Amino acid sequence: MALLGIDIGGTKIAFAxxxxxxxxxxxxxxxxxxxAGTDVGELITGGAQRLIxxxxxxxxxxxxxxxxxxxxxxxxxxxxxxxxIPGWDDYxxxxxxxxxxxxxxxxxxxxxxxxxxxxxxxxxxxxxxNAVFIAVGTGIGAGIMVNGEILHGAHDxxxxxxxxALSRTFDNRFKSCGSFExxxxxxxxxxxxxxxxxxEKEYIGILQEVSNRKLxxxxxxxxxxxxxxxxxxxxxxxxxYWGMAAANLVSLLNPEKxxxxxxxxxxxxxxxxxxxxxxxxxxxxxxxxxxxxEPTALSGDAGVLGAAFLAMKKISGIKR
Amino acid sequence: MALLGIDIGGTKIAFAxxxxxxxxxxxxxxxxxxxAGTDVGELITGGAQRLIxxxxxxxxxxxxxxxxxxxxxxxxxxxxxxxxIPGWDDYxxxxxxxxxxxxxxxxxxxxxxxxxxxxxxxxxxxxxxNAVFIAVGTGIGAGIMVNGEILHGAHDxxxxxxxxALSRTFDNRFKSCGSFExxxxxxxxxxxxxxxxxxEKEYIGILQEVSNRKLxxxxxxxxxxxxxxxxxxxxxxxxxYWGMAAANLVSLLNPEKxxxxxxxxxxxxxxxxxxxxxxxxxxxxxxxxxxxxEPTALSGDAGVLGAAFLAMKKISGIKR
Numbered sequence: 001m002a003l004l005g006i007d008i009g010g011t012k013i014a015f016a017x018x019x020x021x022x023x024x025x026x027x028x029x030x031x032x033x034x035x036a037g038t039d040v041g042e043l044i045t046g047g048a049q050r051l052i053x054x055x056x057x058x059x060x061x062x063x064x065x066x067x068x069x070x071x072x073x074x075x076x077x078x079x080x081x082x083x084x085i086p087g088w089d090d091y092x093x094x095x096x097x098x099x100x101x102x103x104x105x106x107x108x109x110x111x112x113x114x115x116x117x118x119x120x121x122x123x124x125x126x127x128x129x130n131a132v133f134i135a136v137g138t139g140i141g142a143g144i145m146v147n148g149e150i151l152h153g154a155h156d157x158x159x160x161x162x163x164x165a166l167s168r169t170f171d172n173r174f175k176s177c178g179s180f181e182x183x184x185x186x187x188x189x190x191x192x193x194x195x196x197x198x199x200e201k202e203y204i205g206i207l208q209e210v211s212n213r214k215l216x217x218x219x220x221x222x223x224x225x226x227x228x229x230x231x232x233x234x235x236x237x238x239x240x241y242w243g244m245a246a247a248n249l250v251s252l253l254n255p256e257k258x259x260x261x262x263x264x265x266x267x268x269x270x271x272x273x274x275x276x277x278x279x280x281x282x283x284x285x286x287x288x289x290x291x292x293x294e295p296t297a298l299s300g301d302a303g304v305l306g307a308a309f310l311a312m313k314k315i316s317g318i319k320r
Numbered sequence: 321m322a323l324l325g326i327d328i329g330g331t332k333i334a335f336a337x338x339x340x341x342x343x344x345x346x347x348x349x350x351x352x353x354x355x356a357g358t359d360v361g362e363l364i365t366g367g368a369q370r371l372i373x374x375x376x377x378x379x380x381x382x383x384x385x386x387x388x389x390x391x392x393x394x395x396x397x398x399x400x401x402x403x404x405i406p407g408w409d410d411y412x413x414x415x416x417x418x419x420x421x422x423x424x425x426x427x428x429x430x431x432x433x434x435x436x437x438x439x440x441x442x443x444x445x446x447x448x449x450n451a452v453f454i455a456v457g458t459g460i461g462a463g464i465m466v467n468g469e470i471l472h473g474a475h476d477x478x479x480x481x482x483x484x485a486l487s488r489t490f491d492n493r494f495k496s497c498g499s500f501e502x503x504x505x506x507x508x509x510x511x512x513x514x515x516x517x518x519x520e521k522e523y524i525g526i527l528q529e530v531s532n533r534k535l536x537x538x539x540x541x542x543x544x545x546x547x548x549x550x551x552x553x554x555x556x557x558x559x560x561y562w563g564m565a566a567a568n569l570v571s572l573l574n575p576e577k578x579x580x581x582x583x584x585x586x587x588x589x590x591x592x593x594x595x596x597x598x599x600x601x602x603x604x605x606x607x608x609x610x611x612x613x614e615p616t617a618l619s620g621d622a623g624v625l626g627a628a629f630l631a632m633k634k635i636s637g638i639k640r
Contacts, residue, residue, distance in 0.1 A: 130474040144572070146471050146478075153466075153574020153607070154450040160604035163571035165564040167488050170601045178571070179602065244485035248568060251483040251498070252464070254473020281490045282499065284480035287473070 002060035003312055006048060007068045007114070007303025010084035015047050016304040017055045017062070022122055024301065026055055037087030044093075045100045065097065066107045066311030068114035068303040072156050080108060107311040111135075112159055113150045114306025115261060115296070116143035121309040123297035125257040132249050133296070134161060135262035136242075140181045146253060150310070166244045184241035186217040186264045193220050193234045203230060221267040239271055243278025250291050251284040261296030269295040322380035323632055326368060326387045327434070327623025330404035335367050336624040337375045337382070342442055344621065346375055357407030364413075365420045385417065386427045386631030388434035388623040392476050400428060427631040431455075432479055433470045434626025435581060435616070436463030441629040443617035445577040452569050453616070454481060455582035456562075460501045466573060470630070486564045504561035506537040506584045513540050513554050523550060541587040559591055563598025570611050571604040581616030589615035 007014040010032075017026040030047050032040055044067075052062050067073075071082035078094025085091075097106045109117075116133035119125040125133075125145075133143040140162035144151040151158045162185065163178030174182050182188050194215050197203055206223045207215065207230060223231035246258050260272060276293045298305065327334040330352075337346040350367050352360055364387075372382050387393075391402035398414025405411075417426045429437075436453035439445040445453075449468040455461050460482035464471040471478045482505060483498030494502050502508050514535050517523055526543045527535065527550060543551035566578050580592060596613045618625065 128474075142572075146466055146473075147469055149467055151466050151573070154448075154576045155574055155607070155610050157604065157607050158466075158572060158574040160571040160574070160607060163567070163602065163604040163607075165567050165602035166485060168486060168560060168564065174602070178604070240488060244488065247483070247485050249572075251480040252462075252478060252569075252572065253471070254475055254478040254480070256474045282483065282485035282494070284477065284483040284498070287475070287477050287480060287483075290475050 001063045002055055003308040004048060004051060004055070004062045004065045005068070005304030005306075005308030005311070006044060006066070007111075007307060008044065008070060008082070008085075009303070010070055013044055013047060014300070014304055015051045016301065016308070017051060017060055018305065018308045019060060022305070024304070025058065025060065026051060032085070036085065037091070040085050040088070041091065041093065041096050045096055048097070049100050062104060064105045064107070064308075064311035064315045065101055066109070066114075066307030066309070067093065067097070068111045068307040069093070069108060070111050073108040073110050073113075074156050075152055078108065105311065105315050107307070107314050109150065109307060109310050110143070110156075111303055112141045112143035113152075114143070114310065115298075115302050116145050116259070116306070117150070117309045118298050118302040118306035119257075119259045119296065120145060122305055123259070123302070124294040125259055128256040130253060130255040131257040131259065132253065132255050133259045133261055134242075134246065134249075136185060136260065136264040136268070137262040138185060138187050139177065140185045140262075142249070144253065161245060161249075164245050164248060166241055166248075180241055180245050184238045184245070186262075189217050189220055189234055189238055189264070190215045192237075193230060196230050196233065200230065205230065207231065217264055218267065235271070238268075239274050240278055242268075242271075242275045244282055246275060246293065247279040247281075247283035247288070250279065250287050251282075254284075254287045255291055258291060258293045259296055260293065261302075265295055321383045322375055323628035324368060324371060324375070324382045324385045325624030325626075325628030325631070326364065326385070327431070327627060328364065328387060328389050328402070328405075329623070330390055333364055333367060334620070334624055335371045336621065336628070337371060337380055338625065338628045339380060342625070344624070345378065345380065346371060352405070356405065357411070360405050360408070361411065361413065361416050365416055368417070369420050382424060384425045384427070384628075384631035384635045385421055386429070386434075386627030386629070387413065387417070388431045388627040389413070389428060390431050393428040393430050393433075394476050395472055398428065425631065425635050427627070427634050429470065429627060429630050430463070430476075430479075431623055432461045432463035433472075434463070434630065435618075435622050436465050436579065436626070437470070437629045438618050438622040438626035439577075439579045439616065440465060442625055443579070443622070444614040445579055448576040450573060450575040451577040451579065452573065452575050453579045453581055454562075454566065454569075456505060456580065456584040456588070457582040458505060458507050459497065460505045460582075462569070464573065466575075481565060481569075484565050484568060486561055486568075500561055500565050504558045504565070506582075509537050509540055509554055509558055509584070510535045512557075513550060516550050516553065520550065525550065527551065537584055538587065555591070558588075559594050560598055562588075562591075562595045564602055566595060566613065567599040567601075567603035567608070570599065570607050571602075574604075574607045575611055578611060578613045579616055580613065581622070585615055
């Protein structure tokens with residue numbers, strides 16, 4: 001048996017054939033360039049068809065197809081919302097795929113759902129039935145698995161962790177992104193560092209080296225490594241917020257693992273022990289002892305692996 | 321078909337036969353008095369046996385038994401932890417029940433799980449697959465239903481909402497109960513009101529009428545109705561915390577309903593529109609439009625109804 005996992009990103013699409021051992025004997029990547037709407041759809045179905053044929057010629061029969069989308073997969077309609085792909089507000093991806101897939105089952109899930117699934121299958125949450133993937137990149141979201149199933153919510157937008165209310169009282173600047181994301185996302189960290197640099201008139205330091213472009217989270221982490229005062233304030237605050245948010249996930253969901261991933265973890269992975277110390281203050285005291293905090297174990301293959309795992313679960317009725 | 325629902329409280333035990341229509345043709349209540357350990361177990365199995373026999377003589381054959389426990393039901397061992405019943409730290413309730421139930425399936429769930437189930441079956445969350453019951457009494461907890469199933473977590477202590485971190489920065493007084501519970505539980509509201517009375521030396525008002533006993537939440541609500549300044553501060557703050565906590569449940573779980581119950585809702589039920597206004601500030605903006613906030617619809621029968629519903633689901637494999 002083989003599976004086809006497809007990871008649709010904002011700029012490129014990765015395809016992989018996954019065999020019985022979870023190995024990836026065939027891979028392909030295509031770039032989206034400036035395509036939109038049905039052109040992107042055709043790019044994906046075409047690439048899928050190509051890889052299915054190639055796999056077949058090598059003796060791998062594709063039994064199920066899983067797709068990871070950077071947005072929302074509407075389970076009831078089979079349509080997807082992907083804000084980075086023009087024309088994909090309510091795009092009929094499942095219908096298009098069924099046209100090429102015939103009787104082969106097709107599963108479409110959000111990238112966050114795929115990330116936690118990949119960790120459960122092959123990563124640092126292996127074998128867990130209750131686990132959360134906190135993805136901290138430009139924004140913040142979470143993939144949540146409970147009772148061995150992806151938590152979709154009533155309308156497929158569960159896991160909007162960036163909106164977690166952590167800092168009373170309300171500030172109008174939370175309006176567009178949520179209070180957690182405001183303080184502790186990649187964008188939030190960079191923006192708050194710039195603000196603090198401008199308000200601290202007497203500041204002299206490494207962050208000033210970046211003057212010809214927008215500050216990034218990497219700059220802030222680099223400055224923090226050099227003992228920069230402003231970076232220290234910002235990172236300390238981010239640790240507090242990450243700890244509070246993780247604590248809330250632990251108290252509410254009583255998971256076995258919290259996995260930290262996304263671009264910021266990355267450099268923030270070494271802070272996970274500090275995040276746990278912060279979370280221990282806040283969380284339900286028994287539940288926090290029953291969980292471990294870990295960085296993501298999977299590099300670029302998480303999307304294709306997770307999508308393939310969810311497709312496989314669907315056909316085999318595996319209750320993990 | 322009939323079901324036997326049993327609601328184990330801190331001081332009494334309610335038994336009810338629930339028929340096909342969800343009516344309760346037979347009910348019984350026994351008080352625990354000063355019993356402990358196996359004496360309480362025998363009280364429950366004895367009462368159950370009596371009601372099963374009585375039901376049978378009226379032509380109702382009990383097909384499944386559900387029990388609601390005021391604590392934790394450990395699904396893997398069939399044991400329960402109920403802090404108000406001496407000796408029930410890891411009590412083998414399922415084993416005891418199987419001895420009298422024969423082949424009749426027995427389900428044991430936490431009271432919070434039963435409350436949300438009762439609302440889904442017969443109350444204000446009727447037919448929902450994703451809904452939360454926030455129980456605000458002396459403490460705060462939540463019964464959570466996702467994908468039509470009770471969320472237990474890895475070790476059956478999911479829904480520990482009272483521990484939600486809402487108020488940075490950490491205060492050592494949160495240690496024994498969690499920050500949400502500290503501010504917005506029945507006990508928290510009463511304690512904080514007393515503290516504020518003592519710190520506001522010039523306070524003259526209705527709350528002073530209570531001097532010969534401990535202040536209760538009811539006193540605070542009564543004072544608030546009379547426009548008392550201190551009560552207003554405390555209730556306003558509680559609304560903020562209830563709104564933030566509800567917002568977090570909405571952003572994370574994307575549910576169809578949030579049901580407010582427990583002793584405090586009750587008097588706080590009329591504040592639900594204000595709680596929604598607060599939650600709307602914080603929550604994921606699409607998700608908050610897809611949910612409604614409601615008070616509990618069920619009076620004292622929620623425990624027996626919810627336990628019976630979960631027992632019925634188990635035997636019929638109903639996916640609601």
